[in-house]
Structures are given as structure tokens and as C-alpha cells.
Amino acid sequence: MTDPTQDLLPEGLEDRLPQSAAAAARIQRAMLDVMRSHGYDRVNPxxxxxxxxxxRRMDGVRTRNLFRFVDPRSLRSLALRSDITVQVGRIAATGLAxxxxxxRLAYAGQVARITGDMLDPRRENLQIGAELIGSDSVAAAAEVVEVAIAALEAAGAGRISVDFTLPDLVDTLADGPLPLDAETRAAVRRELDTKDAGGLVEAGGSAYLPLLYATGPFPQAAEKLAAIDGAGVLDSRIHALRQIAERVQGRARLTLDPSERHGFEYQSWFGFTLYAEGVRGALGRGGTYRIGGTDEAATGFSLYPDDLVEMVKAKETMGRRLFLPIGHDRTAANEMRADGWRTVAALTDADDGKVLGCTHALLDGEIQPL
Amino acid sequence: MTDPTQDLLPEGLEDRLPQSAAAAARIQRAMLDVMRSHGYDRVNPxxxxxxxxxxRRMDGVRTRNLFRFVDPRSLRSLALRSDITVQVGRIAATGLAxxxxxxRLAYAGQVARITGDMLDPRRENLQIGAELIGSDSVAAAAEVVEVAIAALEAAGAGRISVDFTLPDLVDTLADGPLPLDAETRAAVRRELDTKDAGGLVEAGGSAYLPLLYATGPFPQAAEKLAAIDGAGVLDSRIHALRQIAERVQGRARLTLDPSERHGFEYQSWFGFTLYAEGVRGALGRGGTYRIGGTDEAATGFSLYPDDLVEMVKAKETMGRRLFLPIGHDRTAANEMRADGWRTVAALTDADDGKVLGCTHALLDGEIQPL
Structure with a gap:
């Protein structure tokens, strides 16, 4: 008896069939080629x-979401990676110390986690990214944002948006002109996260209210943010954001949401989220951070192109295909492939080029449309 | 206190650093491009x-070597893949039924297993392969051997050897001219596996002795095999092997080891193993088989290029790199990248192009060697 569910995949896991796999491969190549051209060397953890x-390197963030199992060899607990960034940090701290x-390091590979989230129920993702190790300066941030945008452009993403944030903004203000005790600080952060104006006032953070409105298109939001900061403690940050914005002007719509912290648990002074037209959620994020363990400064980004793949796969061209009948000239076929043709050779006289998806056939030594 | 072993990877697992990762990426692209040009569409399980x-799809072969863990979501047992071929078989039987x-389907990805073997202690491998689903004919076998050789050639493997085998040879002979009862048949197979002439005679398989000598360079070994087979039950098999050999003649050294079964637990009438100069073990294997569950005929091969990567990585060229000093012309830099240059942009005046591995620098708008 056959169990009809036996071939189903576990929830949140799926096969990429040809159209989708071709789109994913093209997108991965395009992204890695851009990173490579900017001097980023691939590593494979x-x-x-x-x-x-x-x-340990994940600083305890989402570690409960790791698939874990005991290694029968070492009798130690192993985990399937859920984030390649932390692995690249380990490589920077060890093999490439x-x-x-x-x-400059780049990577691409599959990652998995026990539970997806509401926006993305997938439990396995393609993660592609670049890390600039040894600097978290404005110049590093500008380069990384530029490379991330270039990678999305090369992958075919349209109308790219970049949303800037300042992950340690509340700490900077609370240590300076808008002091808060530790307890209130935590409450203010929470209310800012939910963008709840009433809650923010109740929590004793009314001085932070303007942050909720210093959001939106970049230049205007940056001006509003500057206006909050009478003491000038944010001057260097705002100047930095403007330099980064200038570097990528015209290539992406730029916005600012200075108190956004979701997904930036690792980041220090700068973070950014990437979006593109037609793709529901974020396509990636990045920013400045310190590598767990060594505390070395770094700047980088991770792209999760699965939704982009889903969006473009229907339009993915599978290439012109040339049907080669039984008895075809093998030397000619080699030349066609060297010229970029995809060939499909008949195995029997019954094979039908058109049924097999061919657009052309090699007949009497001539390429003819089917 | 820092545990000095905390950054070590588990036994049999390793990072690919830039030279090695570049070689692996180049080899993977080259192999997939060859498969693609022969009409094989990528799928990603x-x-x-x-x-x-x-x-179930592995027919119980080496299933104890799977990394297994319970899925907290479904409360069912999951496994990390150790072989992509069986996943492609599942896709052929379900999504692409x-x-x-x-x-024609192709794939590339990482696989993992609990224990390596004596020849290869790795517990994670890159597996790249192609499956021709719906046929296990001689024409299918010849195409698959040709594509496998072309993939290795494109990846830079030198002096490729292909060793043919007939996985069901003993059964064919024992059901025909050289009858054996079930018990003796098992013993004869065992002794042939260890190539033990004395053991073979003792086991009652002296009629099978000539098989031990029908090995070596293809045309001669095929003649010896034909000589064993007075009744002609192997005629079609030997003819098939000759057709396959003819198809790839001159592109690989061809040998025959007709009773070799190791690694061919899945295969039906035809199997082959791929070797290349300078690479210790086999680089891959393939053959004809039936897809588990549906019993559909198929022919395919899997390549495990890790040893090839290790062999070529020292010679892997990391590309000309162009150092871009602070204040360089960004438009010019974009053009250089479009021309195939890899650029490395200075983040501070202290960055030294030569130290950063650059071969050239953009100085006063001119490319100058460093």
C-alpha cells in the first residue's frame, strides 16, 4: 500500500523546478559576479x-531556531546553519585572521531554520552576501550599500528602495540630550518598535515622539531628524547617512526610518533594508557590526532572493533549444553548443523535438525553426 | 576564558577559503554549463x-549514514540529504511526473553524511550531476557518458579515464550459461568483489574465474569477456559497451572491470566510474537505474569534484585586481568593472593596493601595474 503523503516535503520546504531553478541560478551568478567585480572573494563555509x-557567534539571537542534532562521531551537538554571515565572521577570526x-568576502548558499515567519513561511532560503571585514566607517557603509544595489540591479530587480536606519539611535540620544533611565529606555525602544505614539508618551518617552515622524523619503526625514537633535550628538550620523545617500543617488529610492531595529540586532551605528518593486517583503538587509568573539569592525549585507526568484521565474527564458535527430552530425552539434545553443539529442526516432521543448531542429545540416 | 577549540569545525567539515572557493565556483559553473548545453534543466531540491x-528512495543503501533530527514543527523525523540523485528521482515521480x-535534469549542491570513508574522510561534499529520465537505453548511456566526460573536460580535469562495469553481470550469467544456486551466487559475487581467485574457486565459482581477467583497457577486456560467453547471453551487453566506447573514443582512456559492483547498488545493466589524472579517488560515477517507487527507467551520473578542487586550487587565478585610490573617478571604475576588471576601492588613504592583492592601480585615470 502506498502512503499518498509519502512524497510530500516538510512544511516550508520545496523543490525548485526548472523555471524557478534557472531563475535562481541566473540571479545567484549575477549577484556573485557583481560582488566579485568589486573585489569580494568567495568563501564557502x-x-x-x-x-x-x-x-555563540549569533549572540543568542534566534539560536533556538537552529535545526540541531547530535553528531554520532564527536557526540557533540551540531547545527545546520541558519545564517552564513556568522560563519564568515568565524572565518575572518580564524582561517583568515x-x-x-x-x-572583502562574499558567499552564497542555502540556510535553514525551524520556523519561518509570518511574512515568509519558508524554512530554507538562499542567502547571498558580502562582508567588508576590518571597517565600519562611512566609506565602508557607502561601498556596501552601493554593491548591494548593484547586485540587485544585476539580478533584474526593478525600482530598488533602500531604507536607512540608525540601530543605536535611542542609546545615543538617551546617553546624551534626551536622558532615560535603563528601565524607561527599554520601554521607549519597545514603543518605538511598534510605532505607538500613545504608548511612547505613557512610557515616559514623549521627548522621543518626533522620531516617529522623522521617517519617509530620505532628505526630508534626515532634516526632521536633525531638527530633533538640538545638541548635535547626531550630527556625524546624519552627515554619514547623507554621504551614503549621495553615493547611490538615482539608483534607488532612499528612505529613512531612524528608530527601526527589527532585524538589526547585530548592527552598530548603521543599518539598511533593501526592497524592490513587486517583491512583497524585504530582499535583504545590512549594516555595520562587530564580529562576535574578536569584536573586529565589519560592514556587510545579506540578500534573500527567493521572492525575487518567484517573481521573475514565469518570465525566465529557458533558452533556444536545438533538436538533434538520430544520426545528426556530432561535430556540427559540438559547434552549435560552443555557439551557445542548447541541444536536445533524440534517443529514438520517436522523440519529438517540439514536445521536448525545442525551438529549432538541425535538419540536413541546417537550423530550422520548429 | 576562551576555549581554544571553540572555533574548530567538526571532523570532516571544512571552510573553503578564497582560492579553493574560486576553484569550486569555476568548476561548478563549467560543469553546469556543459549539462545545460546538452539540454539538461537545473532543479534544486x-x-x-x-x-x-x-x-525509501535510497533502497535502504547507506540510510544509516544520514544526519537525522526531529522536526519540532511536524514532530516527524527529517534527514539532511546525502545524495541529490534520489531527490531528483522524487521530483521526476511527483512535480515533473x-x-x-x-x-533531462541537472543539479548541483552540498550533501552531508555522518561518516566519510577511508578514501574520503569528508562528511560534506559538492555533488553535481545529470539525470536522463525515461530511458536506460544504450543511446541514453552513451549520451550520459559523453556529457560526464565533457563536464570533466570543461572543469579542467586532465587525462580522464572511464571504467565501465556491468552491475548485473553475475545474475545474467547465473541465470544463463553458468548456473549457480542462490547461496553460491551470493558467495561468487562476494569473491568477485574482493577479486580473490582462490576464494572464487573454493566458493564453487571456478567458471567465473575468467571474469577476473576480463579487465583492463577496453577493447581487449571486452574481447576476453565475449570469449567467456559461449552462449552469447552477453552479446547485446558487449555490443552496447562497444557503442558507448565508440561515442567517447579519444576523449578518455576506457577500461572495463565487468564484475565491479562497489558503488553501483542502484544500477541495472550499465555502470561507469570517472577518474582524472592527479586525483586520487573516483571523481564520479553513473549508470542506468530504475527510479525508486515508480520504477521508471533512468540513466545519469554524479560528480564529486572536491578532490579536483583541491588539486587545482593552488593554480586558481584570482583575477587581475585594480586598486582605486580615494577620490577615483567612479564612472571610470564602473567601466573597468564592465570590462572585466575586479576593483578594490580604498576606504582610507592608508589602504595599500599591493598589500590588498591588487595587480594594478588606477592613477591619474591610467591603469598602471603595481
Whole structure:
């Protein structure tokens, strides 16, 4: 007896069939080629690591979401990676600890986690990214934002948006002109996260109310943010954001949401989220951070192009295909492939080029449309 | 206190650093491009599946070597894939069950297993392959061997060897001219596997002794095999091998080891193993088989290029790199990248192009060697 559910995949996991796999491969190549052209060298960490080593570098963020299992060899607990960034941080701190800085590294691979989230129920994602190790300066941030946009452009994303944020904004203001005790600070952060004006006032953070309105298109929002900051403690930050914005002007719609912290648990002074037309959620995010363990400064971004793949896959061209009948000239076929043709060779006389998706056939030594 | 071992990876798992990752990426692209040019469409199965579904399709072979863990969501047992071929078989039997045959599919991805083997202690491998679904004919076998050789050639493998085998040879002979009862048949297979002439005679298989000598360079070994087979039950097999050999003649050294079964637990009438100069173990294997569950005929191969990557990585060129000093012309830099240059932009005046691995620098608008 056959169990009809036996071939189903676990929830949140799926196969990429040809159109989707072709789109994913094209997008991955395009993104990696852009990173490569900007001097980023690929590294490939393994799928599995010691759970302890991986969790430690994740600063405890979402470590409960790791698929974990005991290694029968070492009898230690292993984890399937859920984020390649932390693995690249480990490589920077170990195998490439002595390589010159700034060091540019890129990566691409599958990551998995126990639970997806509401916006993305997937439990496996393609993650592609770049890390600029040894610097978290404005110049590093500007380069990383530029490379991220270029990677999305090359992948075919349209109308790219970049939303800037200042992950440590509340701390900076609370340590300076708008003082808060530790308890109120936590409450203010919480209310800003939910963008709840009433809650913010109730929590004792009315001085922070203007932050809720210093959002939107970049230049205007940056001006509003500057206006909040009478003491000038944000001057260097706002100047930095403007320099980054100038670098990518015209290539993306720029917005500012200075108190946004969601997804920026690792980031220090600068964070950004990437969007594109027709793609529901964020396509990626990045920013400045410190590598877990060594505390080395770094700036980077991660792209999660699965939704972009889904959007473009229907339009993905599978290439002109040339049907080669039984007895075709093999030398000619080699030449066609070298010329960029995809060929489909008949195995029997019954094979029908058109049924097999061919657009052309090699008949009497001539390429003829089907 | 820092545990000095905390950054070590589990036994058999490793990072690919830039030279190695560049070689792996180049080899993967080259192999996939060859498969694509022969009409093979990429599919991407997930890293994880239900253990039951995966193990069933593996016919119980090496299923104990799967990394397994319970899915907290479904409370069912999951497994990390150790072989993409069985996943492609599942896709052929489900998502692509109604696609026209013969159907050509390709794949590339990481696989993992609990224990490596003596020849390869790795517990994670890159697996790249192609499956021709819907046929296990001689024409299918010849195409698959040709594509496998072309993929290795494109990846830079030198002096490729292909070793043919007939996985069901003993059964064919024992059901025909050289009868054996079930018990003796098993013993004869075992002794042939270890190539033990004395053991073979003792086991009652002296009629099978000539098989041990029908090995070596293809045309001669095929003649010896034909000589064993007075009744002609192997005629069609030997003819098939000769047709396959003719198809790839001159592109690889061809050998025959007709009773070799190791690694061919899935294969039906035809199997082959791929080797290349300078690479210790086999680079891949393939053959004809039936897809688990549906019993559909198929022919395919899997390549495991990790050893090839290790061999070529030292020679892997990391590309000319152009150092861009502070204040460089960004438009010019974009043009250089479009021309194929890899650029490395200075973040501060202290950045030294030569230290950062650059071969050239953009100085006063001119490309100058460093």
C-alpha cells in the first residue's frame, strides 16, 4: 500500500523546478559576479557546525531556531546553519585572521531554520552576501550599500528602495540630550518598535515622539531628524547617512526610518533594508557590526532572493533549444553548443523535438525553426 | 576564558577559503554549463526532507549514514540529504511526473553524511550531476557518458579515464550459461568483489574465474569477456559497451572491470566510474537505474569534484585586481568593472593596493601595474 503523503516535503520546504531553478541560478551568478567585480572573494563555509560555536557567534539571537542534532562521531551537538554571515565572521577570526584588512568576502548558499515567519513561511532560503571585514566607517557603509544595489540591479530587480536606519539611535540620544533611565529606555525602544505614539508618551518617552515622524523619503526625514537633535550628538550620523545617500543617488529610492531595529540586532551605528518593486517583503538587509568573539569592525549585507526568484521565474527564458535527430552530425552539434545553443539529442526516432521543448531542429545540416 | 577549540569545525567539515572557493565556483559553473548545453534543466531540491521519504528512495543503501533530527514543527523525523540523485528521482515521480520524456535534469549542491570513508574522510561534499529520465537505453548511456566526460573536460580535469562495469553481470550469467544456486551466487559475487581467485574457486565459482581477467583497457577486456560467453547471453551487453566506447573514443582512456559492483547498488545493466589524472579517488560515477517507487527507467551520473578542487586550487587565478585610490573617478571604475576588471576601492588613504592583492592601480585615470 502506498502512503499518498509519502512524497510530500516538510512544511516550508520545496523543490525548485526548472523555471524557478534557472531563475535562481541566473540571479545567484549575477549577484556573485557583481560582488566579485568589486573585489569580494568567495568563501564557502560548511552546512553544519558545532551548535555551541555557531550560537555563540549569533549572540543568542534566534539560536533556538537552529535545526540541531547530535553528531554520532564527536557526540557533540551540531547545527545546520541558519545564517552564513556568522560563519564568515568565524572565518575572518580564524582561517583568515592574518589576511590584510580591509578584507572583502562574499558567499552564497542555502540556510535553514525551524520556523519561518509570518511574512515568509519558508524554512530554507538562499542567502547571498558580502562582508567588508576590518571597517565600519562611512566609506565602508557607502561601498556596501552601493554593491548591494548593484547586485540587485544585476539580478533584474526593478525600482530598488533602500531604507536607512540608525540601530543605536535611542542609546545615543538617551546617553546624551534626551536622558532615560535603563528601565524607561527599554520601554521607549519597545514603543518605538511598534510605532505607538500613545504608548511612547505613557512610557515616559514623549521627548522621543518626533522620531516617529522623522521617517519617509530620505532628505526630508534626515532634516526632521536633525531638527530633533538640538545638541548635535547626531550630527556625524546624519552627515554619514547623507554621504551614503549621495553615493547611490538615482539608483534607488532612499528612505529613512531612524528608530527601526527589527532585524538589526547585530548592527552598530548603521543599518539598511533593501526592497524592490513587486517583491512583497524585504530582499535583504545590512549594516555595520562587530564580529562576535574578536569584536573586529565589519560592514556587510545579506540578500534573500527567493521572492525575487518567484517573481521573475514565469518570465525566465529557458533558452533556444536545438533538436538533434538520430544520426545528426556530432561535430556540427559540438559547434552549435560552443555557439551557445542548447541541444536536445533524440534517443529514438520517436522523440519529438517540439514536445521536448525545442525551438529549432538541425535538419540536413541546417537550423530550422520548429 | 576562551576555549581554544571553540572555533574548530567538526571532523570532516571544512571552510573553503578564497582560492579553493574560486576553484569550486569555476568548476561548478563549467560543469553546469556543459549539462545545460546538452539540454539538461537545473532543479534544486531542498537540503532537508522527511527521513522516511528519502530513505525509501535510497533502497535502504547507506540510510544509516544520514544526519537525522526531529522536526519540532511536524514532530516527524527529517534527514539532511546525502545524495541529490534520489531527490531528483522524487521530483521526476511527483512535480515533473507529467513532463514529456525523455526528461533531462541537472543539479548541483552540498550533501552531508555522518561518516566519510577511508578514501574520503569528508562528511560534506559538492555533488553535481545529470539525470536522463525515461530511458536506460544504450543511446541514453552513451549520451550520459559523453556529457560526464565533457563536464570533466570543461572543469579542467586532465587525462580522464572511464571504467565501465556491468552491475548485473553475475545474475545474467547465473541465470544463463553458468548456473549457480542462490547461496553460491551470493558467495561468487562476494569473491568477485574482493577479486580473490582462490576464494572464487573454493566458493564453487571456478567458471567465473575468467571474469577476473576480463579487465583492463577496453577493447581487449571486452574481447576476453565475449570469449567467456559461449552462449552469447552477453552479446547485446558487449555490443552496447562497444557503442558507448565508440561515442567517447579519444576523449578518455576506457577500461572495463565487468564484475565491479562497489558503488553501483542502484544500477541495472550499465555502470561507469570517472577518474582524472592527479586525483586520487573516483571523481564520479553513473549508470542506468530504475527510479525508486515508480520504477521508471533512468540513466545519469554524479560528480564529486572536491578532490579536483583541491588539486587545482593552488593554480586558481584570482583575477587581475585594480586598486582605486580615494577620490577615483567612479564612472571610470564602473567601466573597468564592465570590462572585466575586479576593483578594490580604498576606504582610507592608508589602504595599500599591493598589500590588498591588487595587480594594478588606477592613477591619474591610467591603469598602471603595481
Amino acid at each position: 560548511p552546512l553544519i557546525e558545532f551548535e555551541q560555536s555557531m550560537a 592574518n589576511a590584510p584588512r580591509p578584507m | 531542498p537540503l532537508i526532507e522527511f527521513e522516511q521519504s528519502m530513505a 507529467n513532463a514529456p520524456r525523455p526528461m
